[in-house]
Amino acid sequence: SPEDVEIKVSEPLENQLATTPGIEKITSRSLEGLSVITLKFIWGTNLDEASNDIRDRIERSKRLLPDIPDEMDNPFIFKFNTAMMPILFVGITAEQSYPELFDLIDKRVGDPLRQIPGVGTVQLNGGLERQINIWIDRHRLEGYGFSILDVKNVLARENVTQPAGNIKSGFTDYLLRVPGEFATPDEINSVILGKRNGNLVYLKDVARVEDSFKEVTNIVRINRNQGLLMMIQKQTGTNTVEVAGRVKKKLDDLQKTLPKDVKMYLVMDTSRDIINSLNTLKSTVWVGGFLVILVVWFFLRQ
Known part of the structure; x- marks a missing residue:
């Protein structure tokens, strides 16, 4: 639960990471089965060195703090900067x-x-x-002597685009390929699973294919x-x-x-924001330059 994650994972790790050199702010979010700890560093900090330091501190935390559960996955460290926004x-x-x-x-x-x-x-x-769903009738599938794995393997084998060499015309090479990826439910329905009692068994005989959407x-x-x-x-x-x-x-x-x-x-x-900042800077430079000229002119007059 989020409460267990906070007590057993987030807080112990926060305490160990809080003394990392160059750190400006540390926050954490505890969710069900997940702890997210965010560290903000002072501008100019070497993030590569900081990442290595963080890894060492996490390893020490796992050895020194018995409350951290053994089944916890190894933490994933992700470096983020404003250029990635x-x-x-x-x-x-x-x-x-x-x-x-x-x-x-x-x-x-x-x-x-x-x-x-x-x-x-x-x-x-x-x-x-878009997502194409395949609803398999398990009883019909087993009645024909096939398994779910058989269906998976056949679909994986049929749903591919094959290279077909190239054609050279003058100084230009044209790459050829044979499209084989499914585009419509009808194409999937027509996939042959195999032969039983001398008759071909199609996917439509054991399943219903639906052109739908992901959840x-x-x-x-x-x-x-x-x-x-x-x-x-x-x-x-x-x-x-x-x-x-x-x-x-x-x-x-x-x-x-x-x-x-x-x-x-x-x-x-x-x-x-960048353009507005530059315009503000230009205005400040113009005003500052004018004031400097005005002050110098005033003292020269004196």
């Missing part, structure tokens, strides 16, 4: 197109954005993600309308303002290609 959050809503919204945005918006120079990742949160684990609403959230992260070392500008321009172009009921809204733009 998404630079843009885009809210997307739809009415009639909502069931297909996830795949629609991933292919027609996400893929073009991923090709923009400087863009690292494009992630989607919310919406309905919804989070719901996103934009202005009270159902939709999804798109998070765009830049590549390390690239200019936030330049990358955000390219992405926003591309979003304007892509909006024209989407169904009329699909609308994209800019929820958060971190480049605006």
